[in-house]
Amino acid sequence: xxxxxxxxxxxxxxxxxxxxxxxxxxxxxxxxxxxxxxxxxxxxxxxxxxxxxxxxxxxxxxxxxxxxxxxxxxxxxxxxxxxxxxxxxxxxxxxxxxxxxxxxxxxxxxxxxx
Amino acid sequence: xxxxxxxxxxxxxxxxxxxxxxxxxxxxxxxxxxxxxxxxxxxxxxxxxxxxxxxxxxxxxxxxxxxxxxxxxxxxxxxxxxxxxxxxxxxxxxxxxxxxxxxxxxxxxxxxxxxx
Numbered sequence: 242x243x244x245x246x247x248x249x250x251x252x253x254x255x256x257x258x259x260x261x262x263x264x265x266x267x268x269x270x271x272x273x274x275x276x277x278x279x280x281x282x283x284x285x286x287x288x289x290x291x292x293x294x295x296x297x298x299x300x301x302x303x304x305x306x307x308x309x310x311x312x313x314x315x316x317x318x319x320x321x322x323x324x325x326x327x328x329x330x331x332x333x334x335x336x337x338x339x340x341x342x343x344x345x346x347x348x349x350x351x352x353x354x355x
Numbered sequence: 356x357x358x359x360x361x362x363x364x365x366x367x368x369x370x371x372x373x374x375x376x377x378x379x380x381x382x383x384x385x386x387x388x389x390x391x392x393x394x395x396x397x398x399x400x401x402x403x404x405x406x407x408x409x410x411x412x413x414x415x416x417x418x419x420x421x422x423x424x425x426x427x428x429x430x431x432x433x434x435x436x437x438x439x440x441x442x443x444x445x446x447x448x449x450x451x452x453x454x455x456x457x458x459x460x461x462x463x464x465x466x467x468x469x470x471x
Contacts, residue, residue, distance in 0.1 A: 274458065274459075276459075281364075281463055282463060283359075283446055283461035283462055283463045283464055284400075284446065284459070284461040285461070286458045286459070286460075289458055299458060300458075329398065331400065333400075343390075343402050343405070344402075344459060346399065346400035346401075348397070348398070348399055349398050349399075
């Protein structure tokens with residue numbers, strides 16, 4: 242079945258550590274996105290990529306980094322520079338560059354900083 | 356920058372009744388796309404319905420329909436014959452047209468409870 246997978250489902254990290262969240266899609270979509278979800282704030286865009294080897298900052302990119310070496314993979318690294326990383330992280334993908342194309346979401350990763 | 360506002364943090368509806376969730380947005384663009392997403396307790400985001408701004412006809416998907424008022428920048432979601440499975444967070448989202456940043460701007464969500 243086609244879809245988006247995110248791993249791990251739950252992630253715990255000590256302060257000062259970098260951590261990488263995985264996002265893989267087998268939908269053959271060109272574009273991929275990372276969102277952060279906090280209580281009462283909806284989803285906010287961290288980074289997005291419309292094509293392999295290219296990505297752009299979203300609204301809250303500080304303290305995060307990404308790579309897009311393969312079409313199907315878009316990992317997100319939460320660095321120690323991110324001051325408040327505890328949140329729910331959602332990865333999404335869409336086909337092509339048309340804005341009308343639906344974004345499909347993964348099941349999410351819950352990151353907790355201890 | 357575009358903003359999306361959902362002024363109802365929580366709503367409640369009885370099973371089989373109809374409920375309307377409100378959404379307003381602010382934009383200077385004339386062409387754009389609007390979406391309603393559902394997030395059940397599993398936290399999986401599911402697209403409910405979408406609307407293209409240049410289309411005057413309101414979108415409909417089975418029990419879900421929208422009331423799109425472009426001049427008022429309003430995009431409400433109506434759920435008819437509510438079911439227990441409709442209980443979830445509902446997010447309204449805005450998307451700019453092709454050629455610009457193809458990101459979604461979300462509202463803060465409305466939690467819908469469905470009672471017997």
